[in-house]
Amino acid sequence: MQLMTLVKKEFHQEIRAKESVISMTVFSVAVILLFSFAFNAAPAEFNKFLPGLIWMTFLFVSVIGLLRSFSAEKEMDAYSALLSSPVDRGSIYLGKLIAFWIFLLLAQGLTIPLFVLFLNFKISGEWYVFILLMMLTDWAISGVGIMISGMGLRTRMGEVLVPVLLFPLLSPVIIAATKSTSAIAMGLPLSKFNFWIMILITFSVVFSLVGYLTFGAISEE
């Protein structure tokens, strides 16, 4: 399976170079620390803003990771070897997407405890529901993110273009994730936020499909 080979390669790369997960985690720890200082004397209602802060942090964190996601391809132009091998572009996209999705989840898994510890983030409902929500949201972020960072690789000002294009595209995802997180934190049943889950599922499916189909146009020089 070529897809497995490609995903395995990304993990291998990550273990060797330690570029994505570590830098994403360190960045979020720094942001959480700043939040703790800034909102130190915050009143109890501060909890209302926490879901928003969490997803803002994760959005910024994903940009940090995305900007690195193609760096190993660039240095010795291994990308050209990848493109000239008998693999279709869609598999290259899916390989990057799956790997980045897991890296993002790992970085979040490492930082969520800090939100609990430093900023009193509480979940009244089930934790596994929140984890499922993270998996869904991260897939949506990665699906668009890999497309945009694939373009950033071959453009001038990639570091600027990635967030400029990514943030507005992901605005419905961030709204949906924030709203669902609030609902889960309050312990509301799924029927109270299923609309947002539908938005996330629609977004994930449609955008990863577009990415799969258009990655040829994105990856070719």
Next chain:
Amino acid sequence: MAAGSPFFSISNIAKSFHHKRVLKSISFQLNPGERTVLIGPNGVGKTTLLKILAGIMRPDKGTGSLNDLPMFTDDARHRKNLVLWAHQPLFYPAFTAMENLRFFLELRNDKVSDEKIEEEFVKYDLHRHKSEPVRIYSAGMLQRLTMIKLTLSSWKLALMDEPTSALDISGLKQLDHLFETWGNEGRSILFSTHDIQWAEKHSDRVIGIRNGKVELEKSIPKLDDFTTFLESNS
């Protein structure tokens, strides 16, 4: 292969950059086992053409087929039949030589035993460095590693962009040998070079590109053919 259809053929390849037409209409065919050299003045689009054939770029116009499989479409199967030698080493710098080889061979679905790889490492004097990340390799070592990669892969057409440009004498000797072997095995090579003496010795055919078109096509070329083409202005 169906009778009569050429092993490799492209027709009317065109490519522009910023609306400057670099390649206007390139058509030619290659035969199995034939070593063909691409020549032309600087900036004529030899690298562009090789990148298009390798699948890194898509032409604006034109069709092609390799071993009866379509090129320049979303179909990736034909790329099983080709390998690429480019200006850059095309490896993952953080991986060791062994890991790089393993990854690219697996991606091409080429089954190669560890002993075979080991053998090649010894042959190219890289066995002491096979567990080092290729980031610390010298240019010469990277070229030898590329030679190993090409030797172990199964393919029918090698696209080589100026393979001679940065090789030292021993590297050139190894390349001579590989050209010889691959030719005898019935594999085709399409390469570009500025070294016309070397090209004269190692090519069965020459294709000269100028003004975005094929303006010279000749089998068993002589040194004169190269110099006349490169020095004449049309």
Next chain:
Amino acid sequence: MTYLTYNKNKILLFATLIIMFVNLWTIIYLAPMIPDQEWAQRIFYYHVPLAWNAFLGYFGVMIFSITYLISRNTKWDVLAQAAAEVGTIFCLLILITGPIWAKPIWGKAWTWEPRLTTTLILFLLFIGYFMIREFGGPYERSSRYAAVIGILASIDIPIIYYAVDFWSPQVQSHPQRDMGGHASAVMQVFYFSLFTFTLIFVNMMRYRSHVRKMELLKLEEENV
């Protein structure tokens, strides 16, 4: 050869100019007063057609981007770029006229009304679209990237709209949601304005793509 060398374009432009003045006249003198809103309401004869034009532009971006990616024919890219630029101009005008109306009626210029919010996000998205056209490398590659962004953005529009709509259900909705209940005189003036603006859109599209085509021709001539 300029745009107005062609008689067809001259006639179209002249007719559009006359119709624009007629449109202004009907809005001022023929449209009846809506009781609560007085003169402020009349900006809607502009505001809603502006939104219609932005929609036409972005719908065009989607169609032309898809056809460009499939055919890789420059013709479609020229149209996609023209549609994106014209659409974004109208997007900006919506963002200006919306608050002008909201200020006297709702007491504050900006509310997170879903349509207006979607328009703002869309405007930002297309800033990114033009940036990638500028920084995407050779023309052929940046066009390809722009086409992908154009497709992503146009798919995102309905998702953004529903998300924003559901996000803050407490904000007031635009009155044109119940515009159908208005007197027929209002609707007649409105439809005439819609027709006028569609004509303006056609003029702008034709002009922009003509200029772009001329630029490309010049580039090609220089490069022969």
